[in-house]
Amino acid sequence: MLPAGPTIISLGGNAIIKRGEKGTVEEQFKNIQSSMACVARMVESGRPIIITHGNGPIVGNILISFEAVKTKIPPMPLYICDADSEGGIGFMIQQTLYNELRKTHRIEDVVTVVTQVVVDRVDPAFKNPTKPIGPFYTSQEAQALTREKGYVMVEDSLRGYRRVVASPRPVRVVEADVIKRLALSGVVVIAAGGGGVPVVEDTDGHLRGVDAVIDKDLATSVLAKEVNAEVFINLTQVEMVYLDFGKPTQRGIETMNVEEARRHLNAGEFAPGSMGSKIEAAVEFLEGGGKEVFITTPELVEEALEGKKGTRIYR
Numbered sequence: 382m383l384p385a386g387p388t389i390i391s392l393g394g395n396a397i398i399k400r401g402e403k404g405t406v407e408e409q410f411k412n413i414q415s416s417m418a419c420v421a422r423m424v425e426s427g428r429p430i431i432i433t434h435g436n437g438p439i440v441g442n443i444l445i446s447f448e449a450v451k452t453k454i455p456p457m458p459l460y461i462c463d464a465d466s467e468g469g470i471g472f473m474i475q476q477t478l479y480n481e482l483r484k485t486h487r488i489e490d491v492v493t494v495v496t497q498v499v500v501d502r503v504d505p506a507f508k509n510p511t512k513p514i515g516p517f518y519t520s521q522e523a524q525a526l527t528r529e530k531g532y533v534m535v536e537d538s539l540r541g542y543r544r545v546v547a548s549p550r551p552v553r554v555v556e557a558d559v560i561k562r563l564a565l566s567g568v569v570v571i572a573a574g575g576g577g578v579p580v581v582e583d584t585d586g587h588l589r590g591v592d593a594v595i596d597k598d599l600a601t602s603v604l605a606k607e608v609n610a611e612v613f614i615n616l617t618q619v620e621m622v623y624l625d626f627g628k629p630t631q632r633g634i635e636t637m638n639v640e641e642a643r644r645h646l647n648a649g650e651f652a653p654g655s656m657g658s659k660i661e662a663a664v665e666f667l668e669g670g671g672k673e674v675f676i677t678t679p680e681l682v683e684e685a686l687e688g689k690k691g692t693r694i695y696r
Contacts, residue, residue, distance in 0.1 A: 386611040387429040387564045391601045392416055393617040394435025394575075396679055397470065400540070400618065404442065404516075409470075413477045416616060416679035421481035424489055429564040431608065432474060433601040436466040436575025440594065441515020441544065459546065460578055460590035467495050467574035474571050490568040497555040497588060498577030498600050504549035512548030512594045513654055517541030538655045539627050547593040548654075549579065551600045555588065557607035564608065576600040596654070598662035606669040613666050613674045614682060615659050622660070622676050622692040624650050636693045639667040663694045672696065 397412050398404040424430050440462050447456040457465075471493030479491050510533050518526065523534035523542035537543045554560070554573060563570045576595030580588040598615065605613050621633045624645065637645070643664050651657035663674040675682070677691025685691030 385428065386609045387431045387561070388423065388612040388614065389431045389433065389601060389605045389608075389610045390420060390423070390614045391598065391616060392432065392434040392474070392679070393615070394437040394439065394597070395618040396616050397434065398438060404438065406473075410473055410477065413473050414481070417474065417478045417481045419679060419682050420478060421485070422683070424478075424482065424569055425485065425487055429567070430569045431560060431564050431604070431610070432478075432569065432571045433573045433597060433604065434470055434474060434571070434575070435597045436463070436470060436594075437513060438515045438517075438543075439470060440466040440575055445515060458590065459592035459594070460580075463575055463594060464495055464578045464590075467578065468493065471495070471571045471574050478569060491571070492563065492568055493571040493574075494556055494560055494563075496560070496573045496577040496604075497580045498573065498595050498603070499552045499555060499582055499588070500549035500579050500591065500593065500595065501552060502581045502591075504547075506549040507547045507593070510545045510547045511535075511654055512546050512596060513537045513543035514546055514594055515544050517543055538652050545654075548596050549591075549593055551576065551595050551603045554600070554604045554607055555580070557604060560604070561608040573597070573600045573604050596658045596662075598658040599665070602662035602666045602669075605666050605671060609670070610666075611672045613663065613671055614686075615663070615674065615676045616679045616682060617659070617676065618678065619656075620678055620681060620691060622651075622656060626650075626652070626656065634692050636695070639664055639694065639696050642667075642694050660694075667694065667696050 402408045443462040475491045475493050526532045532544045534542045560572050576597045579591050579593040579595050623631050625631045646660045651660050674694040675685045677685040681690040
């Protein structure tokens with residue numbers, strides 16, 4: 382008998398580099414370790430596990446590094462930066478989880494799959510960039526970057542200004558079948574990091590990378606449906622989902638069904654590119670056959686699964 386459908390655990394980029402941190406490798410390893418301790422306990426339960434993760438602001442930092450040395454080293458296209466971040470972050474998660482599992486003498490295979498995600502060549506998002514990447518800037522810094530480099534800059538969740546790039550919708554995950562086979566065979570798979578590497582499919586079926594960043598939550602939802610996942614756990618920097626976020630009337634939501642989630646989403650309750658994409662991904666996952674979604678911080682995930690913390694969304 383095959384094991385139950387996989388559980389997908391999505392680690393947000395803001396849970397890898399937290400607000401106020403410099404983003405050093407040491408900080409990233411420390412933050413990932415706090416997340417992987419609870420993941421290790423879930424692995425020990427025997428449930429197939431697939432891990433996805435964000436890559437912001439890391440992919441933006443990679444771009445900045447290339448720009449800083451562009452007179453000495455040829456700059457790489459954004460899709461290569463996506464792949465670089467997927468491999469680098471995947472390595473940190475892979476090693477950290479392996480070490481956590483060794484503490485209990487339960488050694489599991491853990492592997493990172495650099496994942497290609499197909500997008501539509503004519504997706505209107507290519508003409509309307511919306512996905513934040515890189516660090517936060519002040520209003521003055523953002524204006525200067527717009528003038529000097531032509532960047533499109535927007536305010537992001539009341540935390541400052543960030544560069545935005547095209548974020549086409551994911552259509553399918555090229556490696557979904559192998560990811561599913563690995564997970565069902567007992568391998569912990571890290572995949573679709575940062576939303577995966579965006580590719581388009583030519584008329585002859587050949588794939589080629591395109592400069593964009595796919596929303597991690599929407600890519601995770603597509604992958605979850607393709608591998609027939611049952612549970613989608615979205616780990617972020619806030620304890621739960623809030624209505625009127627950042628306002629005096631802010632209030633948390635402990636549980637809601639998919640219809641309520643869609644109603645709040647359509648009413649504009651959740652910021653696009655932030656909690657909005659998490660709720661949209663949850664709705665798509667549940668309407669596609671998933672059972673339940675949990676949104677909370679890594680530290681509270683086990684309490685969330687017991688119904689004590691976080692937000693649970695169900696069909």
